[in-house]
Every structure is written in structure tokens, then in C-alpha cells.
Amino acid sequence: MEWFTASDYWLSRLVFQRALAALYLVAFLTAALQFRALIGERGMLPVPRFVERVPFRSSPSLFQWHYSDRFFAGCAWTGCAVSAALAAGVDSLLPLWGGMLLWLVPWALYLSVVNVGQTWYAFGWESLLLEVGFLAVFLGNDEVAPPVVVLFLLRWILFRVEFGAGLIKLRGDECWRKLTCLDHHHETQPMPGPLSWFFHHLPKPLHRVEVAANHVTQLVVPFLLFAPQPVATAAAALMIVTQLWLVLSGNFAWLNWITIVLALPVVVFPAEPPAVPGAPLWYVVVVLAVCAVLLGLSHRPVRNMVSRRQVMNRSFDPLHLVNTYGAFGSVSRIRYEVVVEGTADESPRKDSDWREYEFKGKPGDPRRWPRQFAPYHLRLDWLMWFAALSPAYAGPWFGALVERLLENDRDTLRLLRRSPFPPDAPPRHIRARLFRYRYTTWRELRETGACWERTYVREFLPPTRLTGAARRP
Structure with missing residues (x-):
């Protein structure tokens, strides 16, 4: 043999x-x-x-x-x-x-x-x-x-x-x-x-x-x-x-x-x-x-x-x-990110106190430097990247994500880096906005300390709240 x-x-x-x-x-x-x-x-x-x-x-x-x-x-x-x-x-x-x-x-x-x-x-x-x-x-x-x-x-x-x-x-x-x-x-x-x-x-x-x-x-x-x-x-x-x-x-x-x-x-x-x-x-x-x-x-x-x-x-x-197998058969020229925000206001307005949810791996705060996570896989962060490419990618799950955030669901919040709301006071409304992100230049990095510069593009999800039937008893 x-x-x-x-x-x-x-x-x-x-x-x-x-x-x-x-x-x-x-x-x-x-x-x-x-x-x-x-x-x-x-x-x-x-x-x-x-x-x-x-x-x-x-x-x-x-x-x-x-x-x-x-x-x-x-x-x-x-x-x-x-x-x-x-x-x-x-x-x-x-x-x-x-x-x-x-x-x-x-x-x-x-x-x-x-x-x-x-x-x-x-x-x-x-x-x-x-x-x-x-x-x-x-x-x-x-x-x-x-x-x-x-x-x-x-x-x-x-x-x-x-x-x-x-x-x-x-x-x-x-x-x-x-x-x-x-x-x-x-x-x-x-x-x-x-x-x-x-x-x-x-x-x-x-x-x-x-x-x-x-x-x-x-x-x-x-x-x-x-x-x-x-x-x-x-x-x-x-x-x-x-x-x-x-x-x-x-x-x-x-x-x-x-x-x-x-x-x-x-x-x-x-x-x-x-x-x-x-x-x-x-x-x-x-x-x-x-x-x-x-x-x-x-x-x-x-x-x-x-x-x-x-x-x-x-x-x-x-x-x-x-x-x-195979990856990156096509390469995006522009980076878009979905930014998720919540407010405690009963009637949301543009000037309401909108607070941003921070994810562990995906870009958010322009001043927050990316971290190394691989080989660990942040699945929600990856799917948020696809959602920014097209809302169709987010169709099966994004609504459920918003619902869980409105409930301050403990398991969902564990997937995030930080929630802007205390555990006993969930937000009244959640919205999502699409931003264009680009890397700063060397000069911009020295002057601002930010690695990203972001520009508002459009609304991704209008302010949304739980209906009475959807709320937990």
C-alpha cells in the first residue's frame, strides 16, 4: 500500500x-x-x-x-x-x-x-x-x-x-x-x-x-x-x-x-x-x-x-x-453606509434628538478607526454593507432589526458596539439614512483626526415606531 x-x-x-x-x-x-x-x-x-x-x-x-x-x-x-x-x-x-x-x-x-x-x-x-x-x-x-x-x-x-x-x-x-x-x-x-x-x-x-x-x-x-x-x-x-x-x-x-x-x-x-x-x-x-x-x-x-x-x-x-468560489468580480467605486438612529421623542422631527447606533465593525462615526475582527465574522455588519448597496438585500431582515431595536432587545444590542439608549428606556422611533463615505486625505486626517468623511445622500427608512399590537406586553 x-x-x-x-x-x-x-x-x-x-x-x-x-x-x-x-x-x-x-x-x-x-x-x-x-x-x-x-x-x-x-x-x-x-x-x-x-x-x-x-x-x-x-x-x-x-x-x-x-x-x-x-x-x-x-x-x-x-x-x-x-x-x-x-x-x-x-x-x-x-x-x-x-x-x-x-x-x-x-x-x-x-x-x-x-x-x-x-x-x-x-x-x-x-x-x-x-x-x-x-x-x-x-x-x-x-x-x-x-x-x-x-x-x-x-x-x-x-x-x-x-x-x-x-x-x-x-x-x-x-x-x-x-x-x-x-x-x-x-x-x-x-x-x-x-x-x-x-x-x-x-x-x-x-x-x-x-x-x-x-x-x-x-x-x-x-x-x-x-x-x-x-x-x-x-x-x-x-x-x-x-x-x-x-x-x-x-x-x-x-x-x-x-x-x-x-x-x-x-x-x-x-x-x-x-x-x-x-x-x-x-x-x-x-x-x-x-x-x-x-x-x-x-x-x-x-x-x-x-x-x-x-x-x-x-x-x-x-x-x-x-x-x-470567487469574490469581488466587481468593485464598487463609491462607498455607501446605512446609519441607524433612534429618538425618544413621541413625535419625531428633523430637529429631534436623533442618536446614532454604533456597529462593531462597519464604518459609523467618522472619527472611529476600524478594528481588526477577522477571522471572527460579524454577520450583521457584513449584511449592512449589502443593504447599503441595495435595499433589496435588506428586505428579509431589516424590518425585524428595526423592531428589535425599538424593543431594546438584549440579544440584538449585543451585536452592536453601543446603543445610545439605556436598557429601560427604548427609543420611540427608529430611522435609517444613507451616507456616502470616503477616506480622508493625509491632510484631513491630521487636521480633524477623522479617517472618514461622510455626506448625506437620502433617506433609507423613514421614522418608524412599534404599533400597539407589535409591542411586547
Whole structure:
């Protein structure tokens, strides 16, 4: 069975598994801390309402059989505990089959979360975590060397992530072809980080170099992942450096980090492999059968990549086993932000005391500098960015958000950085206004201390209050 395993990659597998478990931990922690306001029983998009209209076969999940906030919290915190155990290496203390079952637990739990998460979980990195997590089940532990076919499929995922993203850029916005997208991207990206202002003010020629380097990394380097060593290791290292550059320039949840994690099994670390017995026959059969199924399903993302109508971040099956990826096929030139305000006045007027709600990650107060949150995912902040692009994105949930703010709902307020109203005195009215945001210049920053300058555009939501029937008893 020497053909089946690659002992030189034992340390690569170890580093990959520990890093993937850490990302699982972040994902479950995000779910545990945010679900009540987003998809809980009184959430903006409640799970019970969703499972009533969506059958199990379309969206398989534990919560199709039973849902309560307590049960969801139990699943999320169980996911945290199992992920922490995997990060600590507990799977290496178990027999091979036990380690595989342990890796199956976070995948099944997170699949259950994503498949009822609706808009809040409609991001490409959710499917990517599930696809990579499913393969990790069959990567083995210390009882066997890493299987070659699983290592190949991990490279195949990394190839699709990078090459698909490169293609959708070339086919999407002409600024990628003109090398000018980064003149705007750092300012208009969903959630800027603490260094994004400085990235935006880099010289324009350097922006051109950045875009050109991105094209090389995403359209040329992915093919080198399948080259002999050490070329494949060099290709993976280049991808890791590129992703770390993106980590510094913005907050993209765990998208950059899981891409880095995917590159780790490509790298051959200089370490003597331990002596391990050959792979048992049952393990060989299971791994080959699963990999054959995944290769068979791969025709869908391949067809999508070669299509002129390429779509991004699409799952082709309810288990998220094989998916297509890509981001920023188009880049906004202007940044808009929805600013939510409340007043305690019984009859709101323009000169009323309107107080602004502050979000944790999205721009608000022009003087407040962005913070680093990734790989933690602020789901409400991300959806607020989409809402500013078009009110249609906010249609399913924005009204519920306003209602919760009018009630001073504790779980919803926990998603925010600060509420301008005390817990026992909710606002009488809520309104939302659309502003245009732009980064200040170096001179403006020195004079005002503000990193943003904002200009009022129009009303997004007129002053709204709870009706008598909607108020809590």
C-alpha cells in the first residue's frame, strides 16, 4: 500500500489539521454568540419559520428535526468543545476510526448550522469550511501516513478557490483588466481593517503592481500546485504570502485564513517522518470510494469555471461537498453606509434628538478607526454593507432589526458596539439614512483626526415606531 500514502507530508497534515480545527472553533464561537438575534426563536430570520417551508432533503440539518434556542446553543458549544479538542490533538490519541468519527462531528454540526442560517450564512467561506472539513475526516491520524488522493483533492480545492477567483475578476469588472481596482477596493470593501486607510493611500503605481501580482497568483500559480516538489511548495508559499497581505488590508472573516490553511498540506516541511504501519484495507476502500465520489461531483464547478456566465460562491449539493468560489468580480467605486438612529421623542422631527447606533465593525462615526475582527465574522455588519448597496438585500431582515431595536432587545444590542439608549428606556422611533463615505486625505486626517468623511445622500427608512399590537406586553 505504499502507493496509497505519502509519509513526507505527515507534518504538513499535522499543521493543517490543527489550524483547521482552530478555524472550526472560530466558526462555532461566532454561531454561539450571535445566533439568538439572527436566527433564534425571536431572531430576525427564525429557524422554526425556515424549516416549516424548506424540506430536509433540500437543507439537511439537525434542526429540521428539532429546534430550540437551548438546543442550538448546545450544538454550537459542543462544536466549540470538539474543535478545541481537535486543535489540542485528541484525534491522535484515538484509533484511526475514532479520529475519523471525531472529525466528522464538527462537519455535521456546522453543516446543520449553515443549512438553516439563510442569508446570514450565505458566504463562500461557509461552504469552503464544510468542503475542506469533510475531506479532513479522511486524512487520517498518527496511525497512518497521509493518503495521496486526499492530499490531491485538497490541492484541487485550493486550485478552484484561487483560479475561480481569478477568472471571475477578469470576466467581471474591467478595472481588473485595467489594473485599477485597488484604487477603490480598500475604501469600498465590506469591512475595512485598521490598515485599510493606509493601503488605500499607497501610490497608484503600487496598486497596479498589486493587481498584476494578484492575477499571477490566481491565474498562473495554481497550476504549479500539481508540479513536483519543491515547485509545489514554492507555489503554496506564494499563495500564503498573498493571503497574509489580504489579511492586513481588510476584514474578510476566515476566507483568507482558510485559504492559508488549504496551502499548508502542499508544503513539505523538513522533518523526518515517523514509522507508521501500512494503511488498513478498510481505510483504503473508504478513502478511495469517497474521493471517487468527490471527483465525480467536481464536473459541476469545472463547468462553471469555463462558462462565460461563471457564478461565484455557489454550492452544488445540499451537503456542500463540492462548491465554486470567487469574490469581488466587481468593485464598487463609491462607498455607501446605512446609519441607524433612534429618538425618544413621541413625535419625531428633523430637529429631534436623533442618536446614532454604533456597529462593531462597519464604518459609523467618522472619527472611529476600524478594528481588526477577522477571522471572527460579524454577520450583521457584513449584511449592512449589502443593504447599503441595495435595499433589496435588506428586505428579509431589516424590518425585524428595526423592531428589535425599538424593543431594546438584549440579544440584538449585543451585536452592536453601543446603543445610545439605556436598557429601560427604548427609543420611540427608529430611522435609517444613507451616507456616502470616503477616506480622508493625509491632510484631513491630521487636521480633524477623522479617517472618514461622510455626506448625506437620502433617506433609507423613514421614522418608524412599534404599533400597539407589535409591542411586547
